[in-house]
Amino acid sequence: MVDSSDKPLILSFVTIKIMIRKNTFLMAAAVLMLCSGCTSHRYQLKSVERTRILIDSRFDQHPNAEAEALLQPYRHDVDSLMSPVVGRAATYLWAQKPESNLSNLLADIMVWGGKAFNEQPDFGVYNMGGIRAAFSEGTVTYGDVVDVAPFENKICFLTLTGDKVTELFRQIASTKGEGVSHGVQLVITADGKLVSARLNGKPVDPQKTYRVATLDYLAQGNDKLEAFLSKTDVVSPQEEQNNVRFIIMDYFREQAAAGRAVDAKVEGRIVMQGLSDKDARELMH
Secondary structure (H helix, E strand, O other), rough: OOOOOOOOOOOOOOOOOOOEEEEEEEHHHHHHHHHHHOOOOOOOOOOOOOOEEEEEEHHHOOOOOHHHHHHHHHHHHHHHHHHEEEEEEOEEOOOOOOOOHHHHHHHHHHHHHHHHHOOOOOOOOOOOHHHOOOOOEEEHHHHHHHHHHOOOOOOEEEEHHHHHHHHHHHHHHOOOEEEEOOOOOEEOOOOOOEEEEEEEOOOOOOEEEEEEEEHHHHHOOOOOOOHHHHHEEEEOOOOHEEHHHHHHHHHHHHHHHHOOOOOOOOOEEEEEEOOOOOHHHHHHH
């Protein structure tokens, strides 16, 4: 997909798994195991290099005829599924640690989604690793939302004690930031330590309980957010329509019906102290 606004997009590679016959696979696996047992070579990883491939409208100037011919038989079916418009974005929305407009938006949508379940969450959490694309300014389609939220994660509501909320915020600090909803104010250090935490203008009360809206994936303690393992009073609807991508679409549709484009801003929900230029560059990745 190419972004006509010239805003860079990050291309995520998809590994195409080629189905092969079971017998052939087992034979190949056996040969590999024998070979690995016979060899005396030991390999060590020396270095890892990474880069980004930016895809923008320049790629439209010289289309690849062979690729176009390959895609043509599938274009109509895919476009009919992915092209319906769900709303508009008021600005370019993208994810970056420790805080970004898109991660703020998605955490806020988790809280907003509570109304369909008679839930009133105190705050929401959305992991940065689950955000796989950006929203360009302008029209947002079904396919754009799938690009941003491609996983089968469902919305989930749970209760944590104040002590566990503070533990959760420490873990968010250790990851250098995740998506947190409006009302969360964290100050963290560049090496991943929590300096202070406030919720809706107040310190976290260790004797109180807090209702949290998040993804079922995170509720299982994944992405180093193990405080969620102490959850109680869990509401975790598993029907397909409760996939977070559909909740995101519903939010866009509601805003569009009110004549509003979806907007979000960085507002100091997670402030990192002592951030060097090197740290900033690493967080960009």
